[in-house]
Amino acid sequence: MSTASTIACHECDLLYELPALPEGSVAKCSGCGAVLQRHKRDSLDRTLSWTIAGLILFVVANSFPFLALKSGGLVRETTLITGVVELYNEDMRSLAVLVFLTSILFPVVQLAGMLYLLLPLKVNRLPWWKPALVFRFIRSLQPWGMMEVFMVGILVSMVKLAKMAKVVPGIAIFSFAILIFVLAAAASSLDPHLVWNRLELDS
Amino acid sequence: MKEGFATALEKSLVSCHSCHLVCQASAVHGKGEMICPRCGSVLHQRKPHSLSRTWALVIAAFIFYIPANVLPITTVTSLGKAQSDTIMSGVIYFIHTGMWPIALVIFIASVFVPLVKLFILIYLLVSVQRKWQWRPKDRTRLYRITEAIGRWSMTDIYVVTILVALVRLGGLATIEAGPGAIFFAAVVVSTMFAAMSFDPRLIWDSMETNYE
Numbered sequence: 001m002s003t004a005s006t007i008a009c010h011e012c013d014l015l016y017e018l019p020a021l022p023e024g025s026v027a028k029c030s031g032c033g034a035v036l037q038r039h040k041r042d043s044l045d046r047t048l049s050w051t052i053a054g055l056i057l058f059v060v061a062n063s064f065p066f067l068a069l070k071s072g073g074l075v076r077e078t079t080l081i082t083g084v085v086e087l088y089n090e091d092m093r094s095l096a097v098l099v100f101l102t103s104i105l106f107p108v109v110q111l112a113g114m115l116y117l118l119l120p121l122k123v124n125r126l127p128w129w130k131p132a133l134v135f136r137f138i139r140s141l142q143p144w145g146m147m148e149v150f151m152v153g154i155l156v157s158m159v160k161l162a163k164m165a166k167v168v169p170g171i172a173i174f175s176f177a178i179l180i181f182v183l184a185a186a187a188s189s190l191d192p193h194l195v196w197n198r199l200e201l202d203s
Numbered sequence: 204m205k206e207g208f209a210t211a212l213e214k215s216l217v218s219c220h221s222c223h224l225v226c227q228a229s230a231v232h233g234k235g236e237m238i239c240p241r242c243g244s245v246l247h248q249r250k251p252h253s254l255s256r257t258w259a260l261v262i263a264a265f266i267f268y269i270p271a272n273v274l275p276i277t278t279v280t281s282l283g284k285a286q287s288d289t290i291m292s293g294v295i296y297f298i299h300t301g302m303w304p305i306a307l308v309i310f311i312a313s314v315f316v317p318l319v320k321l322f323i324l325i326y327l328l329v330s331v332q333r334k335w336q337w338r339p340k341d342r343t344r345l346y347r348i349t350e351a352i353g354r355w356s357m358t359d360i361y362v363v364t365i366l367v368a369l370v371r372l373g374g375l376a377t378i379e380a381g382p383g384a385i386f387f388a389a390v391v392v393s394t395m396f397a398a399m400s401f402d403p404r405l406i407w408d409s410m411e412t413n414y415e
Contacts, residue, residue, distance in 0.1 A: 006225045008211035008218035011343050012407040015209050015216065015225070031407070032343040069369045076369060083368035090367070092380045098388050099364050102357065132242045136221045143395065146354050152308070153361025159305050160362065161369065164376065196222045200241050 009034055043191035048118040050186035054111045057179040062104070066172035067158070071165035079172065080104060106145040107183065113138035114186070121198050131199050139192065148180045212408070217246050250402040254328060260397035261324050267389040268317065274383035277363055281376040289383060290314060290359065312358040313387070320394050323349045324401060334409040346403045353398055356391045360384060 005018050012032040021027060021039035029036055040046070065077035080103065087096035113134050120127045127134065154173065161167050211218050217228040222242040229237075237246045250256075275287035288296070290313045297306035323345050329335075330342060363380050370378040 006216075007223065008216065008225050010218065010220075010223060011346075011403045012339075013210040013212055013218070013404045014407075015211050015214060032340055032403075034343070034347075067365070067369060076371060078365070078368040083364035086367045086371070087364060087380060090379055092385065095360065095364075095380060095385055095388055098392070099360065103361065132222075136242045136244060139221060143354065143399070146357050149354055149357045150361045152312075152355070152358050153365060156305055156308060156358065156362045157365040157369070159302060160366065163300075164370070193223070196224070196241060 040191040046189040051114045054182045057175045060175040061172045064172040065170040068168040069165045102146045103150045106141045253402040256400040264393040267386045271386035275381035276383040278379045320349045331405045350398045353395045
């Protein structure tokens with residue numbers, strides 16, 4: 001039914017017989033230049049550690065206020081979820097849902113899903129409930145987690161508000177800033193081919 | 204098999220969209236759907252109805268683009284006075300107050316990127332439908348760019364969310380999100396779906412049929 005090392009370019013459909021790639025090397029399509037496969041060093045270990053770091057930072061980033069506004073005697077602090085709640089109360093429900101999904105729910109589901117898959121694989125076991133479905137699902141969420149865009153949004157709002165009142169960055173903003181890099185590291189150390197092969201071999 | 208000289212389609216193979224496993228395409232032409240043995244998703248030779256879906260989403264995005272730019276995205280109420288801002292008036296405000304780097308960020312993310320993305324997609328759609336032979340490699344690269352830049356348009360939506368949350372200083376000032384923000388979010392989401400539903404392999408399919 002399937003041939004293990006045969007691969008078709010996902011952008012121009014050319015077929016290749018890929019040999020096992022040496023560490024750290026990249027296979028590119030000769031037709032269109034797309035990256036076919038990238039051999040990542042210690043992919044499993046590295047992705048797992050970045051994922052755990054990401055989850056810890058995510059909890060911190062969501063539990064503490066990330067910005068505070070001071071004007072006169074008034075101080076207003078805000079956590080990541082406050083904006084979503086305010087939008088929801090203002091009857092901007094669709095907007096609130098979109099922001100909630102892209103900046104909070106999808107990133108955390110992705111992190112939790114990776115942990116669920118990689119932890120058992122690390123000790124040579126198979127995750128107990130539908131690992132293929134879970135991996136497929138979190139891969140499809142990939143374009144919709146937009147925490148790094150949210151970070152740009154924070155910076156723009158800080159500049160925008162600087163004229164109105166004093167803006168004080170909170171603890172969460174620093175963990176948030178680190179989280180962006182941790183998420184990027186987790187995404188780039190993951191080798192999806194490796195995970196698929198492991199899931200297939202063990203099942 | 205020599206590498207890189209036949210496509211999966213020509214060899215009646217099909218590559219899974221989600222896990223990239225290459226399978227025999229035997230059942231694909233029949234009535235029943237074929238399921239990837241490794242990850243369980245439905246297999247297709249090409250993304251289903253790629254051109255019509257992408258066209259529909261591109262047109263929808265263009266329609267949303269108009270109210271997104273005409274209607275206010277925020278309304279600032281300060282000491283009883285209300286002022287509404289559209290995306291462009293926000294950009295102009297920043298230019299006037301000398302904060303041109305912020306003006307540039309918002310202009311690129313909210314005005315420039317969505318438009319460029321839509322025009323590139325229309326160009327790719329037309330080029331596939333007319334079977335143009337011009338530089339398939341560069342057109343594939345254009346596609347890759349449209350796929351990567353779309354998410355950055357969400358910046359303005361997040362700015363509105365943060366402002367709404369922060370600016371509620373007693374009776375002094377409040378900021379409310381306007382209807383333009385909803386339409387703008389619709390533009391971002393529909394262009395992202397449009398880029399996902401376009402299949403870059405169609406660019407190469409029309410090359411081969413004309414070469415033979």
